[in-house]
Amino acid sequence: MELTLLGTGAPAGLPRPGCPCAACAVAVGGEARAATAVLVDGAILLDLTPGPAFAAARTGRSLQGVRHVLLSHPHDGPAQEIPAGLPAPVRVPDGQELALISGHRVRAVPLDAPGTGYRVTGPDGDRLLYLPPGTALAGPEPPDRPYDLVLLDVLGRPEALARLRAIGAVGPETAVVAVHIDHDVHPGPELHRRLASAGARAEADGASLTTGAWYDTPRLPGRTLVLGGARSGKSAEAERRLAAFPGVEYVATGGSRRGDPEWAERVALHRERRPASWRTTETCDLVPLLAEADGEPLLIDCLALWLTDAMDVVGAWDDEHWAADGARALRRRTGELVAALRGSGRMVVAVSNEVGSGVVPATPAGRRFRDELGRLNAAVAAECEEVLLVVAGTAVRLRG
Secondary structure, three states: OEEEEEEOEOOOOEOOOOOOOHHHHOOOHHHOEOEOEEEEOOOEEEOOOOOHHHHHHHOOOOOOOOOEEEOOOOOOOOOOOOOOOOOOOEOOOOOOEEEOOOOOEEEEEOEOOOOOEEEEEOOOOOEEEEOOOOOOEOOOOOOOOOOOEEEEOOOOOHHHHHHHHHOOOOOOOOEEEEOOEOOOOOOOHHHHHHHHHOOOEOOOOOOEEEOOOOOOOOOOOOEEEEEEOOOOOHHHHHHHHHOOOOOOEEEEOOOOOOOOHHHHHHHHHHHHHOOOOOEEEEOOOHHHHHHOOOOOOEEEEOHHHHHHHHHHHHOOOOHHHHHHHHHHHHHHHHHHHHHHHHHOOOOEEEEEEOOOOOOOOOOHHHHHHHHHHHHHHHHHHHOOOEEEEEEOOEEEEEEO
């Protein structure tokens, strides 16, 4: 099947009319997007958005061959303009399948939010899944094979992509393209970086896609290190990187700290923003987790707390103990961790504090911790395909 993206933006388009936000201010030229609408083989129009005839004309297409206009948005969706000669838009009831004269088959798939999703099977057997904004598939109905192409709201509902991966609807060869793109993420490099970390990509309005074709989607890194200072947004960045993957194991190295209500509040806030499908493991024993051959993606938050525990174990805070055997013992522990990361078959995202740019600690123990964390960060970074530094909520790519 050949698809033409007449629009790839949110229902209000991008930039949003009259919106003063920074993302809308820079959404110009190739980063401006009309509301999402997709032309399939010139015969099926998925969603009817303002100015469809002009949008098609800009791509060198015509709507004259369209025989079916299918609506997906809840209620009325974007404002509709029905060009002369175009068939009346319809919404297919959930579960109903249509056999079209063009040779396509269209099935309406149930969603977990208002709206209608469509599975389109082409005459050649290729399959496309199209979901409206803010929705995910309802129910665990697995397909007999992965889709060839999936169009969905990756940024607004990353867990929708995670569900598709969990049931085998999205596989390594599936092309995942983000649509319904809104102003929540800055256009340009930041948008493409966010999508690449989810194994997806964005296309400009007017782009043509072919199901079954090979597309150069960036390879997902097996190991990523996310650095940042206090309240920089490093943990949120790490969590976003795995939001589109099912069954993540979140490793909390800080423990519960009984009797510390402020710490308990921090932990609760972290848990509230994680997907319900993630499971939490509280431990500093990371080597066995990294050694699991077929484990789920692993998010470690954070290495600074792991180092604190390791220094406790080897007695590194005491100057005499440190000089006698503590330094060698800590090197052994960090060496084992780095070796386990190097050999791990799991997807790993590790979080750590970047503390070397601030005030020099006043005590020998404080300076020792700062120095050892710097060494640990450097050693872990050397084993990672991607390294990010988060500053003021903004991720700066250092590698990858």
